[in-house]
């Protein structure tokens with residue numbers, strides 16, 4: 001570690017709470033510069049970024065076309081609050097209604113994913129006049145009190161008691177089925193278990209079922225075909241709203257603009273953030289008009305709909321649409337997935353490789369352990385080896401044993417080749 005990195009690490013330790021300093025790597029990276037698919041550290045190293053700042057920079061770091069639009073807005077209006085209208089905020093509302101699936105039309109604009117989830121839960125409770133929310137084990141929804149309460153990943157839960165009315169159901173994690181079954185002979189038993197939670201833990205009274213399209217922090221758990229269709233039927237039967245958290249899966253990441261478009265359902269509310277603005281603070285939840293119109297209590301968000309973040313979001317969506325980046329996500333994602341599956345066969349520590357678009361998970365298991373025993377330390381080591389090879393990846397999973405690739409959607413096949421080669425040689429070192 002050079003002196004500059006050391007100095008900033010010491011300062012960070014002195015001035016930040018430890019909770020904020022869960023840095024990747026034995027020797028944390030001080031980021032000095034970024035450019036589209038690349039990050040550069042203070043030591044002069046270049047990295048191919050296969051994590052996109054936690055699935056945010058979908059259009060590439062500091063994408064010049066987006067920067068130009070943001071700079072124009074910076075010169076014009078930087079802040080007025082939601083007490084006043086701005087063109088940027090209103091145009092953004094219109095854009096979100098245009099790009100979201102089904103009849104989602106009215107938004108509430110906030111700053112983060114946690115706030116979007118909190119808001120969606122409040123809206124579901126307001127509209128249904130019921131209190132219970134069912135979410136999934138291994139789901140991650142944020143840091144605020146309610147968003148953290150609906151989070152079902154042990155390592156990211158704070159130790160405070162949950163607010164009332166939150167209930168968990170098992171997740172559709174087919175690689176390690178919580179019900180010890182196999183798809184498709186299971187006949188989606190996890191959805192039966194979810195309905196059981198509604199019937200017996202909630203006495204049939206449930207305001208909303210909150211589910212990520214693909215569990216991100218949970219390790220890219222991809223629900224099998226038919227899952228969401230079954231969940232929607234359960235929601236309708238119990239007059240509960242289907243709330244889809246697209247904070248990680250949104251904005252082209254999975255090969256479609258929104259992840260839920262891979263299933264044939266119509267969400268009642270969608271939560272968005274992260275890739276919505278390519279790095280600017282922005283979040284939103286959008287609902288069907290009848291549901292949205294039930295939220296009449298006065299409410300403001302000082303920074304929600306901030307003109308600079310709104311301009312960034314519009315520029316980002318325009319860029320995604322012009323470049324059809326979801327198509328590149330699908331093509332390069334599938335290309336990388338197949339290549340990773342091929343190299344994965346040569347390494348005993350690879351349990352499963354799965355993915356949709358540019359959300360690809362490498363499930364690491366212990367080499368000499370019992371069947372499918374999570375390789376948590378091995379995943380940490382793998383991350384270090386990848387870094388040495390010049391590739392930044394993410395880590396996830398309920399056991400911290402999943403290494404994930406989620407590069408900017410602008411990534412080329414040649415860059416994906418480099419990431420796969422780095423994975424191959426890093427796996428060989430385990």
Ligand SMILES: Cc1ncc(COP(=O)(O)O)c(C=O)c1O
Pocket residue numbers: 054111112113114115117140141142143212216217245246247248273274
């Ligand atoms: C699916 C999902 N929902 C919500 C959140 C919370 O977003 P934020 O960190 O912007 O509050 C995250 C963050 O990782 C997430 O992955």
